[in-house]
Amino acid sequence: MQHEFYWNPPAPTDLPGMLKRMRSAGQDVLYRLGENGLQKALSWDGRPVLLTVQEEGTVTKPCWHIEVAGPELPPDWQERAIAYLSHVFCLNFDLPAFYQFCRQHLPLAALVERFYGQRMILEPTxxxxxxxxxxxxxxxxxxxxxxxxxxxxxxxxxxxxxxxxxxxxxxxxxxxxxxxxxxxxxxxxxxxxxxxxxxxxxxxxxxxxxxxxxxxxxxxxxxxxxxxxxxxxxxxxxxLLFGQGRSDLLPAADIGLRNAVGQLWGLGRQATEAEVREIGEGWRPYRSWVTHYLWLSLTENSGKDL
Known part of the structure; x- marks a missing residue:
């Protein structure tokens, strides 16, 4: 049994960019990742299904072709597919409002332009x-x-x-x-x-x-x-960050985050945990999302995928 539909997730959403990050972060264990799409097996009430997503739009006008296949699909298969994707790709988060916040805080303004449309990627539960x-x-x-x-x-x-x-x-x-x-x-x-x-x-x-x-x-x-x-x-x-997508967490002890703060705030060294917490006070109520974009900045600075 197989069903398909088209869906327009909230803009901006850069699915190809997120898939690239998933590949380099080793998240292809449970996903099959292409340049513009993904496949993943899910279990709905103990019944396995295969979810396939393909981007056929753009970052500013995303259009996803979604297929759900399996030996038996529940009546609400379409709602479940949208709910799963909305959670995993943080599609309910108001990214434009976050961008407006960042444009008022240097050096965050440059980050959101470089990684426009990048959303956090969560675990299902x-x-x-x-x-x-x-x-x-x-x-x-x-x-x-x-x-x-x-x-x-x-x-x-x-x-x-x-x-x-x-x-x-x-x-x-x-x-x-x-x-x-x-x-x-x-x-x-x-x-x-x-x-x-x-x-x-x-x-x-x-x-x-x-x-x-x-x-x-x-x-x-x-x-x-x-x-x-x-x-x-x-x-x-x-x-809490990767399981629920809470928007105002600050993993200040994270080495990558400390490196990014040291680079972008011109410290000339790795920032201490205390310095990250002090600087991060200015990122409320979006500390999780600023952290995400700072992690993304490390990929560009190193010339490698994260």
């Missing part, structure tokens, strides 16, 4: 953001992607559709069937294996309540997340 953020702790992007792929294959989270095997992210109940030794064989450190399984177990039992986290104010959500073993401040910030 807070749970998935938590597992991914723990895996990413103190690792480079390529090894992080390798660990994630190893985990998905080990959990046997694959769906065969029309001659192609598609990976799906494991549900907590699937993940807790593994042991720390199983993950050690996949090149996880012992501590990281225990952290991942601990979060999966707490999620499976309902002790770690992600629906509750969604409605908490930032500081309350941070305190709640940090109370769980394996989640420190940086990881908690990443969970």
């Amino acid at each position: 807070l749970y998935e953001a938590a597992i991914s953020s723990i895996i990413a702790q103190q690792l480079n992007l390529s090894f992080c992607a390798q660990l994630k792929r190893n985990l998905l294959v080990r959990c046997n989270c694959q769906w065969h559709w029309e001659g192609v095997d598609w990976l799906l992210f494991p549900e907590p109940q699937q993940l807790v069937r593994l042991t720390a030794e199983d993950l050690r064989l996949l090149k996880f450190s012992r501590s990281k294996a225990e952290y991942v399984l601990g979060v999966a177990q707490a999620t499976a039992t309902g002790q770690l309540n992600w629906s509750k986290v969604e409605t908490m104010p930032e500081q309350e959500a941070m305190s709640y997340l940090i109370s769980w073993r394996g989640i420190g401040r940086w990881t908690a910030e990443c969970i």
Whole structure:
């Protein structure tokens, strides 16, 4: 079964630019990424579906050709596809208002012109953001992607559709069937294996309540997340940033962000965490988005994709 439709997401939206960033950031583990489109297997109420998106418009007038295919599609398949894409690509965020803010604050004004239409790219759920953020702790992007792929294959989270095997992210109940030794064989450190399984177990039992986290104010959500073993401040910030797209978080300890602030604010060195927090006070209520654009600036300065 297959259905398709055309949809005009909010402008500006630079899907090809975001896909380029996803490829270089190792996010092709669960996505198949082209120059102007993507494919991803999703699970809707336990039923696998394949989502295909192709950009047929421009940054200022985006037009997405969307297909949803699978052995059985729910009646609200179109609404679900739009909801998924709106979340993952932060399409409900008022990007023009953010740009207006940045144009009044140097050196942010130049950044939004260089990366016009770039939106944050999120994980589908807070749970998935938590597992991914723990895996990413103190690792480079390529090894992080390798660990994630190893985990998905080990959990046997694959769906065969029309001659192609598609990976799906494991549900907590699937993940807790593994042991720390199983993950050690996949090149996880012992501590990281225990952290991942601990979060999966707490999620499976309902002790770690992600629906509750969604409605908490930032500081309350941070305190709640940090109370769980394996989640420190940086990881908690990443969970809320990449799992929910909260717009005013500042992961000031992040090395990349400190490098970008040091470069663009003319410090001649890496900024300290305290300096980032002080400078970042002027970025409210958009600290997450300024952080995103500063990360993008590192790709241009290094001559490499992020």
